[in-house]
Amino acid sequence: MSLEPALMSLTEVAEAIAAKRLSSHEVTRACLHRVAQWQPRLNAFMAIEAEAALKAADEADAALAKGNNRGPLHGVPLAHKDMYYEAGKVVTCGSLIRRDFVATSTSTALQRLNNAGAIRLGSLQMAEFAYGPTGHNAHYGAVHNPWGLDRITGGSSSGSGSAVAARLTFAALGSDTGGSIRMPAHFCGVTGLKTTYGRVSRAGAMPLSQSLDTVGPLARTAEDCALLLGLLAGPDPEDLTASHAPVQDYMAATKAPMKGVKIGVPTAFYVDDLDAEVARILDQTIAVLKKEGAEIIQVELPDQRQLSAACQLLLAVEAAAFHKRWLIERPQDYGPQVLMRLQNGLAVPGVTYLETMRWRGPALAAHVAATSKVDAVLAPVAPMPAPSIAESDVGNSPGAEAVIQRLTRFTRPINYLGLPSLAVPAGFTRAGLPVGMQLIGRSFDEASILRIGAAFQRATDFHRKVPVLA
Structure with missing residues (x-):
C-alpha cells in the first residue's frame, strides 16, 4: 500500500x-494538490471544485466520527466525465x-456513487458529445497523456483516462459506445471496464x-x-433498457485464482497488423x-x-438522429470533425439501418x-501505442483519418455485440508508453473478466506504475 494517499x-x-x-x-487535499500540479499540463478537468470538495470531505469526516458511515465510498473524492x-x-x-447547460436532475450512475x-x-x-476517439476537442483543447504530453489519451473519455493515470482521481465514470473507455485505458495505462449493454443504467x-x-x-x-x-449495476425505472439480470458478487470474483480459466486467443484480425511492441506485449501477456x-x-x-x-x-445514424435539431439550427457551433461525422449519419438509408x-x-x-x-x-485494445496529438489531428494532418481508423x-x-470487455495495463513500449490488453467476456458475466484481470494484476505491476511530471 502506498503511503501517499493520492x-x-x-x-x-x-x-x-x-x-x-x-x-x-x-485524501481530498492530496488529490487537489496533484490536480494543481498536473492540470496545466494535461487539461484533464473541465471544472475543479476545490472549496466544495474540501467542505464535503470535512462533512464526511464529521459523519464518520459520529459512527455514520454512508457506504463503501464514504469520503472518497472522485471526478467523472462531463456528460453525467x-x-x-x-x-x-x-x-x-x-456550455451553459445546467442539469435539473442527477444521473442514476452518479446518484448511486x-x-x-x-x-x-x-x-x-x-x-x-463523446464523438471522437482521440482526445481532441475543438472547443476546449486536447487532453494530454501523462505518459507523454505530446501523445493522445484516447477518447471520448479523455479526461477520465488522463486524470486516473496521473492519480488526480481514484476512478472516473466514462462511457463506451465504440471503445471510449477501453482506448483511454490502453493509451493511459489504467484499467477500464466496458460493461454489458444494459448492465448499468444510462438515465441522466x-x-x-x-x-x-x-x-x-x-x-x-x-x-x-x-x-x-457492484454499486452501479442493476435495474432502474428511469431506464427501461437497464437489465434485471442478477448482479454478481464482483468483489468476490476478483479474489479467485486464475487456475482453471480458459482464455481464447483469436487466430486472425486481433493479431493482424500489430505494431511490433504490441505483438511482444501480447505474447508476454499470454x-x-x-x-x-x-x-x-x-x-x-x-x-x-x-x-x-x-x-x-x-x-x-443514431448520433445524427439525436443531433438533428442542432444540426439544422446550430451547425456552426460544432467542431469540424464532429459536424462532418454527424452529417454523414444523415445520409444512411433507413433500410440499411434496419438490416444492420x-x-x-x-x-x-x-x-x-x-x-x-x-x-x-484476449485481444489487444489497439494495434498501436498512443500516436501523437499532431499526427491524429483531423484537419491538420493528412494521415489523421487513417490513424484514427x-x-x-x-x-x-x-x-x-453488446459484450463486456475489461482493458488492463499489460506493459510498456521501449519509449515508455503504456499498452493495454482487453478481456472480452460473455453477456452479463463481468465477474469472469474481472477475476482474470485481478489475477493478472496480482502477477504483474504494470497497473502500479505512476507517470512522473516532467
Missing part, C-alpha cells in the same frame, strides 16, 4: 478512510452547444447511440472496477496467463470487419458459438 487504489483508500487511518480531508448530469451543475458534454458516500472533485474533459447520461452506449468505470485496478460495478494457471485456446471468430462496420453504421439492427442477433449467436469453450477472449478497429465489434 497514489493508493480506490479500494485501498476507501478502506483507509473507513478505518480512520486517513481522513477524507487528507448532476442537479445544479453545468454539464457541457464537451461542447459549445451545452453519491449514495455510497463519494464526494465530488469536479468534472472531467471529454471529446465533443448524455446519449450518443441508443443501441450501443454503455456506462462503466476507469480506475487503477480490476478490483476497483469490481467495487464500482505467457503470464499460462504461468498463473490459465488454459490458452485458439479461437476462430466470425468476420470482425463486418461487426466493426455495423457498429460504425449504427453509431452514425436485424443482424445483431445472428452475429451474437455466431460469436457465442465460436467462443463456447472459453471463459473470455486503425486505432479503433479492435474495440467496435464488441460494442456491436
Whole structure:
C-alpha cells in the first residue's frame, strides 16, 4: 500500500478512510494538490471544485466520527466525465452547444456513487458529445497523456483516462459506445471496464447511440472496477433498457485464482497488423496467463470487419438522429470533425439501418458459438501505442483519418455485440508508453473478466506504475 494517499487504489483508500487511518480531508487535499500540479499540463478537468470538495470531505469526516458511515465510498473524492448530469451543475458534454447547460436532475450512475458516500472533485474533459476517439476537442483543447504530453489519451473519455493515470482521481465514470473507455485505458495505462449493454443504467447520461452506449468505470485496478460495478449495476425505472439480470458478487470474483480459466486467443484480425511492441506485449501477456494457471485456446471468430462496420453504421445514424435539431439550427457551433461525422449519419438509408439492427442477433449467436469453450477472449485494445496529438489531428494532418481508423478497429465489434470487455495495463513500449490488453467476456458475466484481470494484476505491476511530471 502506498503511503501517499493520492497514489493508493480506490479500494485501498476507501478502506483507509473507513478505518480512520486517513481522513477524507487528507485524501481530498492530496488529490487537489496533484490536480494543481498536473492540470496545466494535461487539461484533464473541465471544472475543479476545490472549496466544495474540501467542505464535503470535512462533512464526511464529521459523519464518520459520529459512527455514520454512508457506504463503501464514504469520503472518497472522485471526478467523472462531463456528460453525467448532476442537479445544479453545468454539464457541457464537451461542447459549445451545452456550455451553459445546467442539469435539473442527477444521473442514476452518479446518484448511486453519491449514495455510497463519494464526494465530488469536479468534472472531467471529454471529446465533443463523446464523438471522437482521440482526445481532441475543438472547443476546449486536447487532453494530454501523462505518459507523454505530446501523445493522445484516447477518447471520448479523455479526461477520465488522463486524470486516473496521473492519480488526480481514484476512478472516473466514462462511457463506451465504440471503445471510449477501453482506448483511454490502453493509451493511459489504467484499467477500464466496458460493461454489458444494459448492465448499468444510462438515465441522466448524455446519449450518443441508443443501441450501443454503455456506462462503466476507469480506475487503477480490476478490483476497483469490481467495487464500482457492484454499486452501479442493476435495474432502474428511469431506464427501461437497464437489465434485471442478477448482479454478481464482483468483489468476490476478483479474489479467485486464475487456475482453471480458459482464455481464447483469436487466430486472425486481433493479431493482424500489430505494431511490433504490441505483438511482444501480447505474447508476454499470454505467457503470464499460462504461468498463473490459465488454459490458452485458439479461437476462430466470425468476420470482425463486418461487426466493426455495423457498429460504425449504427453509431452514425443514431448520433445524427439525436443531433438533428442542432444540426439544422446550430451547425456552426460544432467542431469540424464532429459536424462532418454527424452529417454523414444523415445520409444512411433507413433500410440499411434496419438490416444492420436485424443482424445483431445472428452475429451474437455466431460469436457465442465460436467462443463456447472459453471463459473470455484476449485481444489487444489497439494495434498501436498512443500516436501523437499532431499526427491524429483531423484537419491538420493528412494521415489523421487513417490513424484514427486503425486505432479503433479492435474495440467496435464488441460494442456491436453488446459484450463486456475489461482493458488492463499489460506493459510498456521501449519509449515508455503504456499498452493495454482487453478481456472480452460473455453477456452479463463481468465477474469472469474481472477475476482474470485481478489475477493478472496480482502477477504483474504494470497497473502500479505512476507517470512522473516532467
